[in-house]
Amino acid sequence: MSRLLQHAITDQALARPESVAVLSREAPLTYGELDAASNRLARLLRDIGCRRGDRIALLLPKMPAAIVSMMAVLKLDAAYVPLDSAGPAARLARMLEISGCRCILAAGRTGPLLHEVLSCAGLARRPLLGWLDTSVQWDAEPAAEFTSSHLRSFSAAPIAAANSDRDLAHILFTSGSTGVPKGVMITHHSVLQFLDWAWRYFGTSPADRTSQHAPLHFDLSTFDIFGTLGAGAQLHLVPQEVNLLPHKLALFMRESRLTQWFSVPSVLSLMAKFDCVRAGDFPDLRRVIWCGEAIPTPTLMYWMRRVPHARFTNLYGPTEATIASSYYTVPRCPSDEREAVPIGTACDGEELLLLDERMRPVADGEIGDLYIAGAGLSPGYCNDPEKTRSAFLPRPGGVDPQDRIYRTGDRARRAVNGLYYFLGRVDSQIKSRGYRIELGEIEAALHTLRSVRECAVVAVESAGFEGSMVCCAYVPAAGAGAHPAELRGSLTALLPAYMLPVRWLSYSALPRNANGKIDRPELCRRFSLTGLRPPEIMPVYARNLVHN
Amino acid sequence: MSEQSTALERLSATFIGLFHIDVPSAETDLLESGILDSLQLVKLLLQIEKDFGRRIPIEAIELDDLRTLARLARLVSAHARERLTAGEVVGDEA
Numbered sequence: 190m191s192r193l194l195q196h197a198i199t200d201q202a203l204a205r206p207e208s209v210a211v212l213s214r215e216a217p218l219t220y221g222e223l224d225a226a227s228n229r230l231a232r233l234l235r236d237i238g239c240r241r242g243d244r245i246a247l248l249l250p251k252m253p254a255a256i257v258s259m260m261a262v263l264k265l266d267a268a269y270v271p272l273d274s275a276g277p278a279a280r281l282a283r284m285l286e287i288s289g290c291r292c293i294l295a296a297g298r299t300g301p302l303l304h305e306v307l308s309c310a311g312l313a314r315r316p317l318l319g320w321l322d323t324s325v326q327w328d329a330e331p332a333a334e335f336t337s338s339h340l341r342s343f344s345a346a347p348i349a350a351a352n353s354d355r356d357l358a359h360i361l362f363t364s365g366s367t368g369v370p371k372g373v374m375i376t377h378h379s380v381l382q383f384l385d386w387a388w389r390y391f392g393t394s395p396a397d398r399t400s401q402h403a404p405l406h407f408d409l410s411t412f413d414i415f416g417t418l419g420a421g422a423q424l425h426l427v428p429q430e431v432n433l434l435p436h437k438l439a440l441f442m443r444e445s446r447l448t449q450w451f452s453v454p455s456v457l458s459l460m461a462k463f464d465c466v467r468a469g470d471f472p473d474l475r476r477v478i479w480c481g482e483a484i485p486t487p488t489l490m491y492w493m494r495r496v497p498h499a500r501f502t503n504l505y506g507p508t509e510a511t512i513a514s515s516y517y518t519v520p521r522c523p524s525d526e527r528e529a530v531p532i533g534t535a536c537d538g539e540e541l542l543l544l545d546e547r548m549r550p551v552a553d554g555e556i557g558d559l560y561i562a563g564a565g566l567s568p569g570y571c572n573d574p575e576k577t578r579s580a581f582l583p584r585p586g587g588v589d590p591q592d593r594i595y596r597t598g599d600r601a602r603r604a605v606n607g608l609y610y611f612l613g614r615v616d617s618q619i620k621s622r623g624y625r626i627e628l629g630e631i632e633a634a635l636h637t638l639r640s641v642r643e644c645a646v647v648a649v650e651s652a653g654f655e656g657s658m659v660c661c662a663y664v665p666a667a668g669a670g671a672h673p674a675e676l677r678g679s680l681t682a683l684l685p686a687y688m689l690p691v692r693w694l695s696y697s698a699l700p701r702n703a704n705g706k707i708d709r710p711e712l713c714r715r716f717s718l719t720g721l722r723p724p725e726i727m728p729v730y731a732r733n734l735v736h737n
Numbered sequence: 738m739s740e741q742s743t744a745l746e747r748l749s750a751t752f753i754g755l756f757h758i759d760v761p762s763a764e765t766d767l768l769e770s771g772i773l774d775s776l777q778l779v780k781l782l783l784q785i786e787k788d789f790g791r792r793i794p795i796e797a798i799e800l801d802d803l804r805t806l807a808r809l810a811r812l813v814s815a816h817a818r819e820r821l822t823a824g825e826v827v828g829d830e831a
Contacts, residue, residue, distance in 0.1 A: 275771040298769055430768045433775050433803060436796045459775055463795055622776070673757035686771035693757060 197419030213426040225345035227260035241266035268357035282309035296322035354378040368633025372571030382564035397422035453623025454484035480504040481623035493522035505532035511565035539563035640669035661690035745810040
C-alpha cells in the first residue's frame with residue numbers, strides 16, 4: 190500500500206486520540222475527533238457522488254472544519270483546492286473551472302462571496318455544495334446538498350484508500366502573467382518527501398506547539414498542517430485579522446507558548462518595527478522559520494537578539510517545487526545590516542541547478558538562472574500543458590523524460606562555500622508581503638476596464654517592511670475621469686486585495702524608450718520619487734537595533 | 738456637528754486621498770473585506786497624527802476599533818486629549 194499524506198495523521202489518532210490536534214477560537218479538536226469527523230465527511234461526500242480523483246474546493250476561513258475537510262478529501266482519494274476566502278468571486282470561479290471541481294465545501298462568513306461565485310456567468314457546471322458551519326446558516330440559493338447536521342448519520346469508521354502516492358493531494362493557485370491564475374498540482378509523494386526532511390531536520394515532536402499563520406491557499410500552510418499533525422503536535426490557528434496588530438501577534442505567540450513560528454518575513458519585520466518582542470521573549474520558542482521572500486537583515490538581527498534561544502531558518506522554494514527546496518539555518522546573529530541571508534543548500538531529495546541562457550552550468554560565484562529538480566516537482570499546471578511545458582523542462586543532457594527541471598525565474602549564484610544566494614527575478618513576478626504576484630495579471634485586469642486606454646504596472650522596492658509595492662501608471666480613455674479610487678474600486682472585482690496597486694500616476698501618454706516600448710525603469714524612478722515614505726517610524730526601529 | 742461625525746468625514750476622505758479607497762459606508766467591515774492591511778494601518782495612524790494632531794499608540798488599539806470607519810472615528814475621538822508634542826515619537830530607551 191502506498192504511503193499517503195493522511196496516513197501519518199491517522200497513525201497519530203490511533204496513538205493519541207485524546208491529545209489536542211487543533212487549537213483555535215473554537216473548541217479544541219482532538220486527534221480522535223479529527224479522524225472521526227473526517228471519516229464521516231469522506232463517507233458523506235462519497236454518498237453524494239464524489240469519487241476518487243475528483244477535485245473538491247474549500248472556501249473555508251481558518252477553522253478546525255477546514256482541517257477536517259482537507260483530511261476528508263484525501264481519505265476519499267480526491268484532491269482539495271483551497272480558495273482565498275477573501276475573493277474576488279470572478280477569480281475564484283475561474284479557479285473552479287480550471288480545476289473542474291465537483292464540489293465546494295464552505296463555511297463562516299464566506300456566504301455572500303459563495304453566492305457571488307456560484308452566480309458567475311463563467312461557471313459552466315454548478316458544483317455540489319456542502320455547508321459546514323453550525324453557527325452561521327446558509328439560506329441563500331442554490332440550496333446546499335448537505336450541511337454539517339447531516340454528518341451525524343454517517344459512520345466514523347475509516348474508509349479504504351485506493352490512491353497511490355503519485356496521485357494528487359491538492360491544487361494550489363498562483364498568479365498567472367497572462368491574467369489567468371495557474372493551478373499547481375501537488376502529489377502526496379512531493380509533500381511527504383519534504384515532510385520527511387523537515388521532521389528529521391527540525392526534530393518535530395508531540396511536545397511541539399506550532400503556528401498556523403499562512404492563509405490556507407498558500408503552500409506554507411501545507412507544512413504547518415501536515416508537518417504538525419503528522420508529528421502528533423499541536424497546531425495553533427492564527428486568526429487572519431491579528432496580522433494587523435503586531436503586538437497582538439506577539440501576545441498570541443506568548444499566550445499559546447508556541448515552540449515553532451513559521452510565516453513570511455514581512456510579519457517578522459512588522460513586529461520588529463513596532464518593537465513588539467521583549468528581551469528573552471517567548472521562552473518556549475525553539476524555531477523561527479520564514480519563507481516566501483528574502484528577510485531584511487535588520488529584521489533578522491532584531492529577532493536573533495531578542496530571542497537568542499531560538500533557531501532561525503530560512504526556507505526557499507516556489508509552490509511548483511512543493512513548500513521549499515532549500516534551507517539555511519543562520520549560525521550566528523549577523524553583525525552587519527548589509528549582510529545577505531543565503532537561501533542555503535538543497536533539502537534532501539531536491540537539487541538546485543544554476544544554468545546560463547544556453548542551459549550550461551555556471552561556475553561558482555557566477556550569476557545564473559536557478560532551476561530545481563527532485564522529488565518536490567509538481568506534475569505541472571492543471572489543464573495547461575502549454576504553461577507546463579514552458580516551465581518544466583527535460584534535464585539538459587538527461588535520458589529519462591521523467592527527469593525534469595523547473596525554471597524558477599529566479600537569479601542566483603553559488604558562493605565558494607556552497608551556499609546559494611537569491612539575486613532577483615528574470616521577469617515581472619514580484620513578492621509583496623510574501624504574496625507572489627505577476628504584474629502581468631494586474632495589467633490584464635486593468636485592460637478590461639473601459640476607462641483605461643493604456644497602462645503599465647511596475648513594482649518599487651520600499652524601505653519599509655512590505656517589500657515591493659505595486660504601482661500603476663495609466664492613461665485614461667478619452668472622456669473618462671478614471672480617478673484612482675474608481676479604478677481601484679473596479680479592480681476589486683477582478684483581483685485579490687493584495688494585488689491592488691497602492692500608488693497611481695495618471696499620464697496623457699506613457700513614457701517610452703528609444704525602441705518605442707513603455708519605459709518601465711523611468712516609471713519606477715517616478716514612483717520612487719513621488720512616494721518617499723514618511724520617516725516617522727524608522728528612527729525607533731533603528732535605535733532599538735543599536736541598543737540591543 | 739459632533740466631533741465624532743467630523744472625524745468620520747475626515748477619515749473617509751483620508752481613505753480616498755491616501756489609499757484611493759472609497760469605503761462604501763461607515764459600517765462597512767474593513768477587516769472582513771480585506772480593505773485594511775497592516776501597511777495601510779501604519780500609514781493611517783501617521784495620517785491621523787497629522788490630521789488630528791493626536792497620536793494613537795498601536796498597542797492601545799483593539800481589533801474591533803478597526804472594524805469600521807465608525808469605530809475608527811470613535812477611537813480618534815477617544816484620544817482627543819492625548820495631544821502629540823514634538824519629538825514624542827522618538828523616546829530614548831538607552
